[in-house]
Amino acid sequence: MNFDHSILSIITFIPLAGAVLLALLPDRGKLIPGVALVVTLVTFLATLHLPAHFNYSAPAGSFQFAVDVPWVASPAIHYHLGVDGLSMWLIVLSGLLAPLGVLISWNSIAERKKLFYTLFLLQQVAMMGIFVSLDLFVYYAFWELSLVPMTILIATFGRTENRRRAAIKYFLYAFIPSAVLLVGILWLYVTTGTFDVVQLTGLAAAHGISPNTAALWLVSLSFLGAFAVKVPVFPLHGWLVDAISEAPTAAVMVLVGKLGLYSILRFSFGIFPDQSREIAPLLIALGAIGIVYGALLALVQKDMKKLAAFGTLGHVSVVVLGIFTFTIAGIDGGIYQTINEGLGGAALFMLLGLLYERYGTYDLREFGGLAQQLPWVVTFFVITTLSVVGLPMLNGFVGEFLVFSGAMQSGVTHHVGFTVLATTGVILTAAYMLTMVQKIFYGSLGLKPRTVPPRDLDAREHLLLWPVAVLMLAMGLASPYWMRAIDTVGAAIADDIPSSPATPAVYMVPGSNFPQHAYQDGGQK
């Protein structure tokens, strides 16, 4: 039997069916989380169909596993789904994180389980929908849907009294730009008569969307604005720290990064290629600043979750920097780093969650000396730390190296300055991550570890952390396995004619007679 045309619908709607099922089931014992686990596992297995049957030699711009059925005649809405190298691994990543999210919540969510897991599965539907939709209308429906469960999750399951404020803040930050996005989408429809992303991208490439450049600019900003808030791009991260700090671990794991970053790559770059390139210098600057800004603020936090939240800002900023260089290295690295951020963030927040379950606090000052008591926790924590700080042979390095290298190759004004600024992130990230490791695990026993009996990882927790750790290593050692799909997209988007005006004599010491371009392609694939 050939699943190729239905697989995307299956992936998207299994969680929906699961959500409905959960709503009907009685909230008894571990029944609800159990069913949620099965549903998410089945979804995950279904997502593995994609890499197994992906055609790596398909030309760039073609979508696989596609289904395109007219849904509403007027306005012309199609049920158009498809996957390419950009979305495939993000779908698999989301598929993987869902069962992990269920498992991490297994004990920590003890009340209103039904509400929690139903919302969690709905969130899953929204994410999958966003990644597979190729019709702007359908996409927008999923995009809006992604707001609602998350807001309720934060408002209901937040850990302090601040949860409602955090939820409202998150909602408003996401909702208002999304409303503007809707106007942009409708303008596109009115102008071109289609919601179809493939058609729109084709039109855009031929400069055929509208001669009205002013309008195009405004609409491109409506897209970019909505996505940038969701990422979040510095300084639009006002919602981030509160939301992360309140949200339960499972929600945090899917909160940041990939939806917004994917949308920028697919829709902003696809439909507004010229505008995106024009605004790139600004976003490169914001990316570079965001890296340093996030890392610096992470360095002074006392609360582990806030520390990780600012760290997250730094990591998504790496991706922002990378993709807006419009170089192959930058975009490939950026997409890779999006996956890395998903994995690394998940691992980090899971580990912090496990510590919170044990010690009831995220306050760094109350920890210390746990390495002796919790050898497995410290092992996974250090591996995650090394991945986050970009140690070679783990996944983070591959993405980060390509992004920064892309930034150096980009011809943007002051690209050297931005590359240098961004690269200082490798120092600062090491500083705050190692400080956190030290404060939790080294030195003499802290306040909490003295009063709470030690409990190292149990079987469930091992199950949570092993897959992520193994993936970090595998993605660090054998990156081409993941990169080849990504690279088809990156190479298609990027304009890597080596056009960077690298005039060495300008910024280097005098006496240069180095050629303007010594670019020799040593990298034939």
Added chain:
Amino acid sequence: MMPTSYLWLLPLLPFAGFLLNGTLGRKLPRTLVTAIALLFTAVPAALVAWLWAGMKAAGAPESISVVGSRWIAITGFHVDFAFSVDHLTLIMLAVVTGVGFLIHLYSAGYMAHEEGYWRFFAYLNLFMFFMTVLVLADSFLLLFVGWEGVGLASYLLIGFYFRKDSAANAGKKAFIVNRIGDFGFLLAMFLLVQHFGSLTFSHVFSAIAANPDWHGGVLTAIALLLVVGAAGKSAQIPLYVWLPDAMEGPTPVSALIHAATMVTAGIYMVARCHTLFDRSPYALGVVAIIGAATAIFAASIGMVQHDIKRVLAYSTVSQLGYMFLACGVGAYTAGVFHLMTHAFFKALLFLGAGSVIHALSGEQDMRKMGGLRTRIPVTFWTMTMGVVAIAGIPPLAGFFSKDEILYQAFISPNPLGKLLWLVGVVTAGMTSFYMFRLWFKTFFGESRFDEHAAAGHGHDDHASHGHGGVHESPAIMTGPLAILALLSIVGGFVGVPAVLGGHNEIEHFLAPVFSSGAEAATTAGSTGLEAGLAVVSVLVALLGLGVAYSFYYRKPGTAASLASKAPALYSLVLEKYRIDELYNAVLITPLLMLTRIVLGALVDTGLVNGFGALSGGTVRSFSFLSRRMQSGNLRSYAGWLALGAAAVLVFMVFGRFWAH
């Protein structure tokens, strides 16, 4: 032609050892842990010996390489897992696996009573893995893998006694300071990718070699950025501050990582990139000046320290400075030669110091030592060889290698050549002084050790240690000492210059690597000059010995009275010129302050969140919405969505009109 695929075994065996001991070690008996750790380092050492023999045979290729799987591949750029071995690599491999194995052996005795024995050996094997990758790598990026990896191993081992705050701090400091260096290394690689499109050594270097008109410019930028990296790893000014603190780690770690191998990676890297550096006299000059400055600066601190390991640590920084100086004047062979001899005698000195500390149940303060000559004779005699070797007294190893560096500096075309030589010679005198100071204070005079107070304490401030009283170390520790002492005696004979009747074999051995080097330009010397300079070096070394003798043996107390004549200067040097304090006051504290006040309070709370709290009002005005949300009522959301959808449809209908 030898098979090359076994090259993979060189790093992979220690890695297997790391995995075995790292995962199972906790449950294994100590003898098995030891056996695993030793076996997985002994075999690579044997393989290197075999490799050496194969490559020295007549007609053997000058370099061999092996390519594995692809590591990173995007359109237009890729990096493979690939190794290559030339004569420079061979020397490094021999030092790393040979000295590495000896130190593993020694550690089996030294660490025998430590808690976390398995962890120690797992990390040590991990270090060997990364270090062999570093020297085998055939590209900048793979070298960087080893580079960062040894930094990780160093971090883990410095912080081995992680319950001690000072150890945990030292480990973190080492990692972060090294990261500052890596920052430069990374930027250099970005420039290389930009301008060469590849990070493979052969590609980059042959491109440079093929274009003799490329000078300075980007090449200088790349070289200087690489120097930043090298200064971090090899503990040069201004990034040397982590190395003295790294002495918090167990002493065999200091010997292996922070003396013999890892810290020489910066010198190896510069030598490996000599093609690049040769095109940038400016960068070479910077290397030479940094090296000379570091050499004399660290030596001056080493002259007054009381902790035996700290003296050796500053001595290491100083000796690395010599190697930097050598590279900076284009005398790469001399630099590598000194790297090798230094690995022998400094590993010996650290292990000897470890044996002393072991004997004194953890005492590291030389003010509490003395008179150990007869109590621990094997340690005494072997360490004496190390002291004489590093002091530069012929015919031991240190004399030949150091003298070669000084001579090359003297005759180099660098306009500062004579000054560099002078700094080097003065440093040589200081070196001789502080080493004999250590020797006299530790092994001669009255015993100042309080055996009763210290009995039963473990070394390295850790774990108690069954046997009290001053005692010689077991054979598993003295054996490596003896071998290293032998190497410190004879190691220099491979580089005896013609003027002294030798053949300078190491120069011929490395000639294929450095053939295109700047050494060709330094032919301004003469045999008479070389011999004359050698005499000067010897005299200076003897002077250092004489001063140490009179200060610490004949008239102890001279040093103290001298120090009391200039208390401010003395305490400044004793407190290491307060450079750490300076960095804290000038860099770290302001950075954190600015972050807290400007970024944290003003920007993030004020601007970014102010944005959202344009909001304060907005939030309240949306209170209707929020009340709905708190209900957690799904139906209300369905309602909202329906409302939204309706709005969309209305919009579309009117939109049509609007468009026309």
